[in-house]
Amino acid sequence: MFMKRIVVTAIALAIVIIGAGSLPATAATSSKPATTKKVAATKVADAATPKVAEKPAPVMVTVAEGDSLSSIADAHATTWVRIFNANEGVANPDIINPGDSLRIPTADEQLTDRTLPQAIVTVASTQTTTVRAVASAPAASYPVDANSAKAFIYSRESGNNPSATNPNGCYGLGQDCNGVVRSQCAADYTCQDQYFTNYAMRRYGSWENAQAFWLSHHWW
Secondary structure, three states, X not given: XXXXXXXXXXXXXXXXXXXXXXXXXXXXXXXXXXXHHHHHHHHHHHHHOOOOOOOOOOEEEEOOOOOOHHHHHHHOOOOHHHHHHHOOOOOOXXXXXXOOEEEEOOOOOOXXXXXXXXXXXXXXXXXXXXXXXXXXXXXXXXXXXXXXXXXXXXXXXXXXXOOOEOOOOOEOXXXXXXXXXXXXOOOOHHHHXXXXXXXXXXXXXXXXXXXXXXXXXXXX
């Protein structure tokens, strides 16, 4: 009987020892691997999420007294044509006013070319319709051929001097106020003549019409 108790006690003790030996294995099972997996999964998810680049704020310029599209373009390393195309509120590239706000397009921005305005010399309005027409040269004693009309304008604007500059900074034979002639042609007569001829054709359709406008308004 005594021996039997010893055997039972020994078996019980063995069970306790074996159970205690298994505890480190159980304790070794921790939540750390699971946490590591969650962190790794989060990093993968973050890497897979596309990052949207912030669009830079547009560069805006307020027109000051004496500014032109050309002078503003020179200050921002662009061209007056791109500024004109980017600002639909500017109806005529030759006319901007102090206080106007202009957006400077970025160098890689794709812009649609806008049509330059045609000259509007006379405007007749009624309650129902508005009629706009480019005036033709009125009957007068002066010659109305193209060369004579051009010579008339050059004489009145600059005294036929390609270096002439007025107090407002307008320059050249036909007195360009946007700085284009000064930067592109300097005092080169032929270059200036080509520029002002293109201007007269685009704006008035002919030198004769340009002269007619000058006679009516004393500017062109």
